[in-house]
Amino acid sequence: MHTARCVSRTLRATKSIIHRRWLSAASADTVRIVEVGPRDGLQNEKGIIPVETKVELINRLSSAGLRTIEAGSFVSPKWVPQMAGTSEVLSRIKQLPGVHYPVLVPNQKGLDNLFASSASLTDEIAIFAAATDEFSTANLNVTVRESLERFAPVARAARDKGYRVRGYVSVVIACPYSGAVKPESVRNVAKELVEMGCYEVSLGDTVGMGIPHQVSAMLEEVQKDVPVQRLAGHFHDTYGTAIANVFAALASGVRTIDSSVGGLGGCPYSPGATGNVATEDVVYALQNSPYKLEGDIDLQKLVEIGWWINKELGRDNVSRAGRALRAKAKL
Numbered sequence: 001m002h003t004a005r006c007v008s009r010t011l012r013a014t015k016s017i018i019h020r021r022w023l024s025a026a027s028a029d030t031v032r033i034v035e036v037g038p039r040d041g042l043q044n045e046k047g048i049i050p051v052e053t054k055v056e057l058i059n060r061l062s063s064a065g066l067r068t069i070e071a072g073s074f075v076s077p078k079w080v081p082q083m084a085g086t087s088e089v090l091s092r093i094k095q096l097p098g099v100h101y102p103v104l105v106p107n108q109k110g111l112d113n114l115f116a117s118s119a120s121l122t123d124e125i126a127i128f129a130a131a132t133d134e135f136s137t138a139n140l141n142v143t144v145r146e147s148l149e150r151f152a153p154v155a156r157a158a159r160d161k162g163y164r165v166r167g168y169v170s171v172v173i174a175c176p177y178s179g180a181v182k183p184e185s186v187r188n189v190a191k192e193l194v195e196m197g198c199y200e201v202s203l204g205d206t207v208g209m210g211i212p213h214q215v216s217a218m219l220e221e222v223q224k225d226v227p228v229q230r231l232a233g234h235f236h237d238t239y240g241t242a243i244a245n246v247f248a249a250l251a252s253g254v255r256t257i258d259s260s261v262g263g264l265g266g267c268p269y270s271p272g273a274t275g276n277v278a279t280e281d282v283v284y285a286l287q288n289s290p291y292k293l294e295g296d297i298d299l300q301k302l303v304e305i306g307w308w309i310n311k312e313l314g315r316d317n318v319s320r321a322g323r324a325l326r327a328k329a330k331l
Contacts (some may be wrong), residue, residue: 032068032256032294034232035279036062039070039104041264043082045313051085051092057309058093058101061261067294071101071122074110077129087117094212095121102126102166111154115161127151128168129193131185132176135170148192155196167193167201168234172218173210173236183221191225200230202258205245208238208274212248232256233276238264242277243285246273257282262306263318273290278319280306
């Protein structure tokens with residue numbers, strides 16, 4: 001057990017060094033993709049997803065060249081049964097050098113469960129807050145202030161053990177319960193997440209209502225307190241504006257984009273919200289653009305993965321690029 005933990009700490013330290021080198025070496029035009037399909041994408045499915053399916057999905061994504069893949073969540077299976085077995089998933093996936101496999105941790109108990117899992121070789125956790133009390137109460141049963149107070153010791157404990165911590169802010173444009181969200185509210189939450197040790201904060205248009213000028217205005221406000229290099233964009237495609245919002249974020253200086261293969265996802269606390277922007281759509285849209293992708297991402301493999309996982313789940317593939325490229329390949 002002691003040896004396994006030593007190996008785990010060594011691997012986390014090595015991956016952290018790789019990440020720091022990436023931050024210093026990446027050009028201003030390099031875009032990093034955070035694949036959230038295996039966690040944010042799957043957690044809203046109605047049925048239970050076998051561990052084998054989740055393991056295969058993650059392995060396929062890493063083989064396609066993605067370097068940051070959310071592997072699951074240490075949340076109670078009572079509340080999110082789709083995330084059951086995350087520890088087993090981490091122990092069974094083929095971990096590739098230079099690839100990060102972050103997991104969501106909702107509270108101290110979730111962090112303790114991660115620490116107790118000797119098989120866990122992840123080097124990163126994610127914590128999540130919201131920009132409105134209404135959404136935070138529906139999602140976490142606490143206000144925004146209470147959620148931040150809850151997460152501060154979680155972030156500190158994780159960092160003390162060598163884990164990187166990433167933050168999420170939900171409903172940065174609109175809230176399904178309270179309407180339009182003030183950019184100042186987003187700025188305040190993002191600032192506190194950075195102050196508690198998050199190396200990056202992902203700003204989520206959870207309901208997918210955002211349009212480019214709103215995204216630009218929100219980012220301009222947040223940058224008053226948080227450097228743009230520490231911000232990421234997380235866009236849902238409910239109104240078909242996700243790709244436009246991605247480019248608005250890039251124009252504002254953001255260089256990390258969350259996406260989900262096959263457009264997997266949704267939000268149980270946001271009625272009508274569809275999935276995250278599809279990874280295939282983001283990769284396709286960045287081709288021959290002023291931006292270049294981090295790593296060597298194979299678009300055709302992503303298309304195949306998107307069709308495979310949606311078939312496994314019995315749902316339609318909503319990736320526009322995925323559908324078009326597959327149809328073209330059949331001609």
